[in-house]
Each structure stands twice: as C-alpha cells, then as structure tokens.
Amino acid sequence: MIRALSMVIVLAALVAAAVWLADRPGQVSMEWLGYRIDMSFSLMLAAVAVIAALTAVVYRFWRFLRRSPATLKKSLHERKRRRGYLALTRGMVAVAAGDVQEAERQVKRADGLLNDPPLTMLLSAQSAQLSGDDKAAGKYFEAMLERPETEFLGLRGLLTQAMKSGDLEEAAKLSEKAYRLKPKSGWL
Numbered sequence: 001m002i003r004a005l006s007m008v009i010v011l012a013a014l015v016a017a018a019v020w021l022a023d024r025p026g027q028v029s030m031e032w033l034g035y036r037i038d039m040s041f042s043l044m045l046a047a048v049a050v051i052a053a054l055t056a057v058v059y060r061f062w063r064f065l066r067r068s069p070a071t072l073k074k075s076l077h078e079r080k081r082r083r084g085y086l087a088l089t090r091g092m093v094a095v096a097a098g099d100v101q102e103a104e105r106q107v108k109r110a111d112g113l114l115n116d117p118p119l120t121m122l123l124s125a126q127s128a129q130l131s132g133d134d135k136a137a138g139k140y141f142e143a144m145l146e147r148p149e150t151e152f153l154g155l156r157g158l159l160t161q162a163m164k165s166g167d168l169e170e171a172a173k174l175s176e177k178a179y180r181l182k183p184k185s186g187w188l
Contacts, residue, residue, distance in 0.1 A: 021045065084113030088123060095126045103127040117143070118150045125157055134161060152181045 026041035039047075091106030107127050111120045125140035138161055144154030155178040162171040178185065 018042075080113050084110050084116075087113060088119060091123045091127065095123065095130055098130065100127070100131045103130055118147055121150060122153055122157075129157075134165075137161065152178060152185075155181065156187075 021042045024041075028039055028041055028044045030037045087106045087110035091103050091110055094100075094103035094106055103123070104127050107120060107124050110123065111117075114120060121140050121144050125137045125144070128134075128137035128140060138158065141154045141157035141161070144150040144157070155174050159171055159174040159178060162168075162174060
C-alpha cells in the first residue's frame with residue numbers, strides 16, 4: 001500500500017514537472033565542431049534523461065560482466081558444498097542402516113566434494129568399522145587425534161576398539177585422556 005502510494009506521488013511530481021515545462025517553453029542553442037543545434041528546453045531535458053538512463057544501463061551491464069566470474073565461482077563452490085553435505089548425510093544414514101557399500105560410496109563422494117577432513121573422518125572410520133576393517137578404522141581414529149575438534153571422537157573410537165579387542169591397559173590410557181578432555185561425559 002505504501003509502495004503504491006509513493007509511486008503515485010512520484011508520478012504526480014513527474015506530471016507536474018512536465019506541465020510546468022510545457023507552460024514555460026524555451027530554446028537551447030548549441031554549437032559544437034562546426035554544427036549548430038537548436039531545440040526546445042524540454043527536448044534537451046528529455047535527451048539528457050535518455051542519455052543518463054542509457055549510461056546507467058551500460059554501467060550496470062559492465063558491473064554485471066565484471067562480477068560474473070566471481071559470482072559464478074561462488075555459486076559453483078556453494079553447489080559443490082551442498083552436494084558434499086548431502087553425501088555426508090547419506091553416508092551417515094547408510095552407516096546407521098548397516099549398508100557398507102553405500103556408506104563407502106558416500107564417504108568417497110563427500111571426501112572429494114568437501115575437502116574438509118574433520119567432517120568426513122568420522123564417517124570414514126564408521127564405514128571402515130562397518131565393513132570389518134578395524135585397521136583402517138583405527139587409522140582414521142588416529143588421524144582424528146591430531147585435530148582438537150575431533151580428538152575426543154578419535155579417543156572414543158580407539159577406546160571402543162581397545163575394549164572390543166580386550167586390550168584393557170590401552171583402554172585405561174585412552175579413557176584417562178578422554179576424561180581429561182571431557183570430564184562430564186557420561187559414557188566414560
């Protein structure tokens with residue numbers, strides 16, 4: 001409603017200006033490069049307005065062309081990231097469902113699309129555990145220890161593996177490290 005009212009006000013102002021100019025005709029003469037141009041003041045004003053509008057359109061088009069490579073690159077990066085998160089989600093669902101082949105396929109896909117190892121390491125480790133490859137899972141859990149944001153998850157995975165294999169001494173060491181990181185964790 002306010003937008004329509006403001007549009008009516010602008011149109012009324014333009015009509016009032018056009019009427020005012022029509023009531024006060026004038027002449028403009030211009031000499032340039034040996035040419036003489038005579039026209040009415042309102043025609044000159046209209047020509048200046050058209051030239052200004054064309055200049056604005058050309059400038060906008062130039063800015064669009066100048067920014068389009070960066071915009072396209074950003075759009076493609078965002079699309080790749082969305083596809084990576086989708087693959088990560090599908091991989092987690094596959095791990096939860098016990099589908100080894102689908103989990104491994106989605107891990108590879110997410111790893112290639114995201115280029116963010118902390119996000120895909122846990123999924124890779126769980127996929128390796130699901131397929132029965134405890135050695136590969138251990139390798140992923142060890143790699144998770146190197147990053148502060150995934151260290152606790154790596155300790156938990158290694159602790160689970162140590163308990164599963166019956167290595168209680170290693171399990172005790174890992175549980176102490178995990179306790180130092182997250183003392184309020186209930187599963188410890």
